[in-house]
Amino acid sequence: METFEAIMNRRSIRKFTDVPIHEGRLERALRAAMNAPSAGTQLCWHFIVVVDRDVLKQIAADHKNAHMCDTAQAGVLFVADPTSERFGPFWQQDMGACVQNFLLAVHDMGLAACWTGIYPREQRVEDFRKMFDVPDEFIPMAFVPVGYPDEEKGPVDRFDEERVHIDKW
Numbered sequence: 001m002e003t004f005e006a007i008m009n010r011r012s013i014r015k016f017t018d019v020p021i022h023e024g025r026l027e028r029a030l031r032a033a034m035n036a037p038s039a040g041t042q043l044c045w046h047f048i049v050v051v052d053r054d055v056l057k058q059i060a061a062d063h064k065n066a067h068m069c070d071t072a073q074a075g076v077l078f079v080a081d082p083t084s085e086r087f088g089p090f091w092q093q094d095m096g097a098c099v100q101n102f103l104l105a106v107h108d109m110g111l112a113a114c115w116t117g118i119y120p121r122e123q124r125v126e127d128f129r130k131m132f133d134v135p136d137e138f139i140p141m142a143f144v145p146v147g148y149p150d151e152e153k154g155p156v157d158r159f160d161e162e163r164v165h166i167d168k169w
């Protein structure tokens with residue numbers, strides 16, 4: 001898939017089929033995630049890959065915003081490591097790039113996903129930390145359920161000329 005096409009066609013998918021994810025695809029998406037730019041190449045990320053369907057169903061039951069975990073075949077918990085920061089608090093920006101790389105790689109392989117937010121909601125951070133034994137110094141930042149899409153969403157083009165300022169505000 002061409003890069004621009006992948007970016008323009010990616011959508012948040014919230015219903016997945018029961019087709020298992022082909023071997024190697026999650027690793028390929030994680031390879032893309034770990035190739036994201038990060039401040040000073042600080043690589044402040046960890047990942048917990050969840051393939052246990054009971055755990056995915058528990059996440060769906062506990063977190064309304066992540067209800068689509070109910071049908072997901074797998075999910076990835078993106079965990080930030082602020083202790084690895086080299087130039088101040090850039091971890092949120094690094095993690096955003098990391099999650100987006102993952103979403104685009106998933107889409108490129110014909111899979112689908114949805115970013116579900118954890119940080120900065122304190123209760124969610126605590127819940128995920130507890131559920132996955134994440135040490136206190138690390139921050140569960142987002143959970144991304146993955147599977148083959150069971151809903152169709154067309155591309156959207158959100159380009160807005162009024163948001164573009166040339167040379168000055």
Ligand SMILES: Cc1cc2nc3c(=O)[nH]c(=O)nc-3n(C[C@H](O)[C@H](O)[C@H](O)COP(=O)(O)O)c2cc1C
Nearest residue numbers: 010011012013014065066114115116117118153156
């Ligand atoms: C930081 C962030 C947090 C999000 N959290 C959730 C969430 O908790 N649940 C959800 O269903 N979608 C969540 N989304 C997905 C957005 O709702 C979605 O990206 C937006 O509606 C645009 O749709 P699209 O991704 O199909 O282009 C989140 C997206 C981002 C970037």
